[in-house]
Amino acid sequence: MTTVDGPPVYNPLDPTYMADPYPHFGEMRDGDPVHLSLIDLWVLFRHDDVFRLLRDPSLSVQDDNIEVRDEERYAELVDAAGGELERSTSMLNTDPPDHTRLRRLVSKAFTPAAIQALRPRIQQLVDDALDAMAARGSGDVVTELAFPLPFDVISEMLGMPESDKEQIAAWSGTLVKSLDPMISADIFTEIVAASDAMNAHIDEVVAWKRGHPADDLMTAMIAAEEDGDRLSSIELRDQIALLFVAGHETTVNLIGTGIYDLLRHPDQAAILRDDPSLDATAIDELLRFVSPVQFSRRITLADIEFGGTTIPKGMFVLAGLASANHDPAKWGPTADELDVRREGAGQHLSFGSGAHYCLGASLAKLEAQIAIGTFLRRFPDASVAGDPEWNGRINLRGLEHLPVTLGG
Numbered sequence: 159m160t161t162v163d164g165p166p167v168y169n170p171l172d173p174t175y176m177a178d179p180y181p182h183f184g185e186m187r188d189g190d191p192v193h194l195s196l197i198d199l200w201v202l203f204r205h206d207d208v209f210r211l212l213r214d215p216s217l218s219v220q221d222d223n224i225e226v227r228d229e230e231r232y233a234e235l236v237d238a239a240g241g242e243l244e245r246s247t248s249m250l251n252t253d254p255p256d257h258t259r260l261r262r263l264v265s266k267a268f269t270p271a272a273i274q275a276l277r278p279r280i281q282q283l284v285d286d287a288l289d290a291m292a293a294r295g296s297g298d299v300v301t302e303l304a305f306p307l308p309f310d311v312i313s314e315m316l317g318m319p320e321s322d323k324e325q326i327a328a329w330s331g332t333l334v335k336s337l338d339p340m341i342s343a344d345i346f347t348e349i350v351a352a353s354d355a356m357n358a359h360i361d362e363v364v365a366w367k368r369g370h371p372a373d374d375l376m377t378a379m380i381a382a383e384e385d386g387d388r389l390s391s392i393e394l395r396d397q398i399a400l401l402f403v404a405g406h407e408t409t410v411n412l413i414g415t416g417i418y419d420l421l422r423h424p425d426q427a428a429i430l431r432d433d434p435s436l437d438a439t440a441i442d443e444l445l446r447f448v449s450p451v452q453f454s455r456r457i458t459l460a461d462i463e464f465g466g467t468t469i470p471k472g473m474f475v476l477a478g479l480a481s482a483n484h485d486p487a488k489w490g491p492t493a494d495e496l497d498v499r500r501e502g503a504g505q506h507l508s509f510g511s512g513a514h515y516c517l518g519a520s521l522a523k524l525e526a527q528i529a530i531g532t533f534l535r536r537f538p539d540a541s542v543a544g545d546p547e548w549n550g551r552i553n554l555r556g557l558e559h560l561p562v563t564l565g566g
């Protein structure tokens with residue numbers, strides 16, 4: 159936070175930000191809740207403003223509707239991308255009517271029954287990961303459990319062939335940096351290269367899958383593409399990329415930071431450990447407290463007013479999900495406390511709201527419930543061993559490493 163004279167300036171590059179952004183959000187909510195940043199993007203920090211922004215159908219998610227931006231910075235990014243910025247046709251970046259069509263096609267596979275059917279497989283993956291850690295009496299919660307679990311689950315759901323996991327994970331880790339509010343031209347060049355490589359890889363996988371149909375999500379989506387013009391081949395590729403990346407780069411933060419926060423709050427860990435009936439509420443509370451995706455975004459198609467400030471047409475607006483999740487005006491004086499019994503915890507905005515509400519919400523909750531619940535009950539004496547390492551991402555904020563000893 160940089161305060162000269164006048165309103166505070168939102169500065170996610172502040173050295174204290176990564177370990178704890180919440181005091182920064184608090185200052186912004188109090189001092190400048192509808193904030194125009196130095197790079198011509200707006201940021202909303204208050205719960206009620208964020209909620210309204212997300213649910214307003216008159217707003218867009220398509221970058222081509224941005225009319226006002228920091229032109230110098232934009233020119234640098236276009237240059238870094240090799241002269242052209244291509245918009246992904248994933249549903250996350252698409253307005254109706256295309257959004258409605260894309261979401262309907264993909265959501266057929268995300269029925270509650272289909273998700274619940276994954277329960278035994280998720281439990282098995284968790285047990286295998288925890289067996290390996292138990293044998294050593296210690297481990298890294300992120301690299302051994304929080305990352306591989308959602309990565310394997312979404313790979314298996316899609317029916318991705320066994321391939322170079324490390325390479326794919328590296329591309330994906332670079333790609334998600336594009337969600338951060340501030341990126342340098344150098345990082346942007348890396349993001350474009352990773353995106354090209356990932357797209358080429360998915361094209362190859364789709365070509366392979368056409369010859370190897372199976373009972374999986376990718377085969378179902380290919381059938382939709384082949385069945386007339388409901389899904390073009392670029393749309394097919396972009397939905398697969400979205401599901402794959404959104405399927406693991408977010409849930410890793412819920413499981414990794416969630417376990418860290420429980421280990422830092424042993425009283426809350428004990429309450430949850432002793433009462434499995436709290437599992438669902440506790441996962442919602444961890445979603446609120448951790449906020450694995452800290453921001454979403456919309457683009458204004460007309461002037462719009464928040465708390466007396468007018469945001470003009472054609473602006474990029476960040477919705478501060480994490481800030482909304484810690485706003486005392488919504489959550490009361492305990493907003494910054496972890497309370498696994500919190501009433502109404504499910505009203506958090508971690509999955510967004512409105513037409514783009516997270517399609518994988520029930521899958522993410524199931525994975526987290528099994529991973530966190532099993533870890534907690536199997537290792538009641540676990541504790542953090544050494545300094546956890548943050549991943550350096552402003553939006554998909556989470557841990558890169560969480561060393562633990564398992565005790566007992």
Ligand code: HEM
Binds near residue numbers: 451
């Ligand atoms: C803890 C884990 C997760 C979090 C915090 C999360 C969060 C979000 C958020 C904030 C949005 C955008 C909402 C908006 O702008 O209104 C979103 C959209 C989406 N998420 Fe998730 N997500 C998670 C896990 C997953 C998983 C496991 C999958 C799929 C397997 C998934 C697939 C999607 C898709 C497809 C969309 C786009 C929906 C649309 O545009 O209609 N997410 N998610």
